[in-house]
Amino acid sequence: MMKIEECISKHGKVSEVMGPVEAASEYRVILDANNLTVEIENELNLIHKFIQDKYLKRFLELESLVPNALNYIRTVLELDNSVYKCNNENLQQMLTNATTMVVRATASITQGQQLLDEELERIEEAYDMALELNASKHSIYEYVESRMSFTAPNLFIIIGASAAVILWVWPEA
Template sequence: MEKEIESLYDFVKTMYGRRFKELELMVRDPLDYARLVKKIGNKMDLSEVSLEDLPAPTALAISMLFSIMDMPTLEESDLQRVLDACDRIIELTETRKEVLGFLESETSSAAPNLSAILGSSITAKLVEEAGGLASLASMPACNVKLLGREEIDDLLGFSSATVKNNGMGHVFECEIVQSTPPPLRKRACRLVCSKAALAARVDATTTINSTKGGEIGRALREEILKTINKWQERPLLKSATPLPVPRIGESKKKRGGRRYQAPYGRAQAGGLSLIVRVNRFVYTSRYGLKYDLENRSCSSTVVKAFVMELLICWPSSRAPGHVG
């Protein structure tokens, strides 16, 4: 039905374009174009034609162009063929509206999961645009988003900002997308299309799938709403870590430095510390152990005993290397 309307619309534009070529650029809807062609016909004065159904800027542009241009007339046979095609376009458009109304009443049972997400009217439009539920189920989400979008290829110099639904399709008109803040609507539309594609595949396989009451569609709708609400939440502020409470009267842990290493430097003699020099002694049998040549060390107990004897018992004038 849609293809037949398009073919008839192309025929009318080709035939009536010989009289008023600019009309097809200002009136892009097939139904409005067919009705306007029937009103104008071969008339030379637009004062007899009512343009109240059109927007005011479009009606003004048509009136100005019609007044300054020389409009040729069509032959009676060609004009009759154009009027018959216009009648057929109007008839098919009315039939299409009736079919859409029937689909809206039946979508709740034919596609319950898809209707739970988009609503019955949007679901009926998508099914009609795709050519059936099976064709819609075979489409990827990126193509579902484009079903029913308005073409923006030729706008006769007008701004593309006036295009309906920002170049999106019927999904952009659903309740979930329209209730989302404007900066997030395109993002929400992509999310809804991805979930709608999944719901359409479930509905198309109802003979195999046991879920027929729309539970999956309602679950997907809740998931969509939670995701959109999460987008609108404010990010958590990072709190600055407070400084520790100062401890008055308590000594801090000292790190290694000049002042910390100063006591060890006092015992140095000849460029080597006392403990290093002690480790290099060859111990006698008095202590029961000898210096470990491989590891260049000895046990801490032996070192402590030797250092205590060296500092206390021996005279300070004797060199530590002379063991008697």
């Protein structure tokens, strides 16, 4: 992340780069940034799994109701030990109305056990880490998107920066 910030401050304009793109020092930073997004995604999956494992004893069914990792993590933090907080506006902002309704109905019949305070604290710590990692991942995407005219100028012109980032970061997409 520091290298990305350094490149943003040092290399202002794409037009300053002469010669093949691969010879530019920023190109290596962009490649490393892409690899870092994969590592971040793996860490987010581990955090998701950790929170799922901890929260299973409270609300087993939630895992199948909210499949998106970040939404699941946010939902767990919002519900806490009180799975009956499903009417909460924050929950309705995170999930679709249909999902909120299903979570609410399932929460009313779940047979889970209360979590200990220390378990909830660990879940909160994991949540904070997940948010920080997710913010870093989005910063990387913004940086790579801002440099698409540098790394893949033809692709950038044809389909635009946002779509080009997806194809450049995940070519199998």
